[in-house]
Amino acid sequence: MTIIVDDLLVRPFFQVLESLQAIAMNELYDIEDIRDRMKENQLLYEMGERDEEEYQQRRRELEAELEVAEQAHEQLSDKSIEVRG
Template sequence: MILVDDLLVRPFFSILNILHSMAIEEMYDVRAISNELKENQLLYELGDRDTEEYERRKAELEAELEVAEAAHEQLSGRVEVRR
C-alpha cells in the first residue's frame, strides 16, 4: 500500500505544489508591479497623469507590492512535508 501511495500520490502532490508556485508567481509578480510604479512615476513627470491620479495609483501599486513581497516570502519559506 505504501508503495502504491508513493508511486501515485506523491507525484500528484508535487505537481500541485509546482502549479501553486507558478500561480503565486504570476499573481504576485513583484517585477511587474515595480515596473508599473516606475511607469506611473514617468507618466506623472511627463505630465500625462495629474497629481491626484498619480498619488491614487501609487498607493494602489505600493499596497499590491507589499502583498506580493509577503506572498513571495511565505512561498520561499514554505516547508514541504514529506512522508
C-alpha cells in the same frame, strides 16, 4: 504494498500540485511587473500625462499591491501559504 503505491502515485501528484501553485503565485504576484507599473506611473506623472492626485492614488495602490506580493513570495518560499477568504 500500500506504502509503495502511495509513494508511486500520491507523492508525484502532490509535487505537481505544489509546482502549479508556485507558478500561479508567481504569476499572480509578479513583483517585477508591479515595479514596472510603479515606474510607468512615475514616468506618466513626470511627462505631465497624469496629475499629482491621480499619481499619488495610483502610487498608493501599487505600493499596497507590492507589499501583498512580497508577503506572498515570502510565504511561498517558507511554504506557509495561508488562504484567507
